[in-house]
Amino acid sequence: MPRFSVIVPCYKVQGFLRECLDSVLEQSFRDVEVIAVDDCSPDGSGAILDEYARRDARVRVLHLPENAGLGRARNAGIPLAGGDYxxxxxxxxxxTPGALQAMAHRLEESADPDVLVFDYARTYWWGGTRRNVPARVLAEVGEETFTAAERPQILDLLMVVWNKLYRRDFVEAGGFTFPPGFYEDTPWTFPVMLSAGRIATLDRICVNYRRRRQGNIWSTTSRRHFDIHDQYERVFAYVDAHPELASWRPCLHRKMGEHCLDILAKPDRLPPSDKAEFFRRTAELFRALRPQGAPVDGEVRALLGGYAAYRLRRQSGRARRELGRRALRVRRAAAGRVKGGWAALHTLRPLEPDLVMYSAFSHRGALGDPAAIHRKAREIAPHLRGVWVVRDAGQAERAGLLPPDAEYVLLGSLRYRRLAARAGYFVNNVNWPGSLPKRPGSVHIHTHLGTPLKFMAADLLGKPGARHGLDVPAMLERADRWDYSLVANRHSELVWERAYPCGFTSVRTGSPRNDAxxxxxxxDGAAVRARLGVPPGNTVVLYAPTRRDHRRGGHVERFDLARFAADLGAGHTLAVRLHPSLAAGPARGMGLAELHRRGVLVDATDEPHVEDVMLAADVLVTDYSALMFDYAVLDRPIVVHADDWGAFTASRGAYFDITARPPGHVSRTYDELARLFASGRWRDQESARLRExxxxxxxxxxxxxxxxxxxxTLLLGEKGWMPQPSAPVPATAAAAAQVPAQALGHDRLAPS
Structure with a gap:
């Protein structure tokens, strides 16, 4: 008996069917059978199914003699299923890759619940991907099993059949089946969810739900959308037959009204001539099924009136929203003029030479090089007034990105404009907004985001894919305000002067954040290791991949993280830190968050200070992330996983071949990477030689x-300052310690 029976109804899907079947049969978890139901499809779907059945014994095909529709095709497959779920x-x-294994683990943890609800992502025909918006519910309900009555918010998720696993014995005992018609998922999922004695959740994207340009219910204009009324009548008939569910009637009544009005509101669902009839049918059903004394709120209230009142309500609502948008634009324009005038007045006042404005990573908070400079300024020059510019102070404080006693100002506020108009110094690792003028006498210090490997700024003009959405001329105009560009090596000095052909002076200071x-x-990394839950004595392997500009969304899973964690073996902890641009996207929902929850690995993406994560790691595995240049300061092993170096350089460009002059061993395949760690070569003498x-x-x-x-040298203007002679200076940095910082960077150097 297999663990999973995957029932795949097929009708006119020949262009997508192979990808669908491969996504099941190529899963790492193999204890699965596929019940493929050919719903008398007029295209080549049936032949494709037969081909797969001949090739893989786990595939069983049922050819229906006539088209039955999606629901009844599923019904035909259920009796053939022998799986537990x-x-x-x-x-x-x-x-998604690894989905079945993640489901199997979660079922084991939760002792085989009746239903397992998991997450999905919408994938669009134009290439976009968007995670399910209310996915937070999956994490909010906790890890223990529950009933819908105990966690009613579970019903706020999309009530479809394909984001859930169902215990087969539970389905058979409940007699659950799919009715004919559109919206056949509605009278299945509501009864199932309300009847389930034990529900568990899996906060992981397991299904890519394809939003086709044509051909699915969401893009079909048809009278078949009237089927929704019959489907909700079936839901209420089920509740009537189960008196213990009677308390759910108000909730179901509200959801029915919202669902029907949502269909009516969509411009492409119903022919215009049918909308009045659809409304009348909905209103009749709404009144007939309304529980006595049930409250009516929101837009559903319109169902108690007529169609004319409903249309008037919607039209007036649209008009109010448009008026609101216009009023907002007017207010914003007026506020902009007021703020601009306010700032202009302050530009007539003298600069404040002791006022330093700081920002980092597009105003996220006190991070990176600017934060290191701010800390040192408070220590040795407390008379300097440091003010952080942030977008969201509450979010920054919650994330620990603002010191408790740090002064800050919100970007765009009147106070920000007043301070920015008079500040003597500006320190940032990302460009300041274009609306910020540079007053004569003010000093802009740019710290950058580390040592560049991939093309930046003007060098991207020859890489149209990598500069998509990036206004390079505007970027260079903002960089024209820089007075000083900090560099940690001569390579960076030459690259920044090429990539940003502006009038700044390069200063060989080193990277302030790397002082730590x-x-x-x-x-020093013990506190972070403890916070991340790393067992004492474990070797921490930090994996830090970068984004891919040639792939929409930027995230490409290079290898199976769970497999790598297992192959590392006992005594090792795999920590993963995604590129900041991927932290809020679907990348973590594709398995990283779920593996972190299970303790397979540690997701260190949310750790605010990357320096702490590097201190906690014993070895870095990366592809082409600039983090390798900072990590090399620690003189700890680095492994470069360069399985797509050719594609990466073709799409983004690189200033040198990291595989030819790497900081450690280079792997080209996952097997090579695994062998490096299994053999111990990742920290051998050759690794040390390359790193040196x-x-x-x-x-x-x-x-x-x-x-x-x-x-x-830059904020206090101390000419000729040098570190204390007694201070230990690494041999690789001796030259920098012997020359005053402002004297550095003026000679032209041959590329190293």
Missing amino acids: LLFLDGYDTL LVNARPG RFRARFCEFDDGWAAERVVR
């Missing part, structure tokens, strides 16, 4: 004094 997958959708790495003491050469080139000016060098 039923999973319904439409022929144009796909399972240069000056690290044994045990890499450090000599790219850690050249990182001597642990970068932040103080910036504060003393």
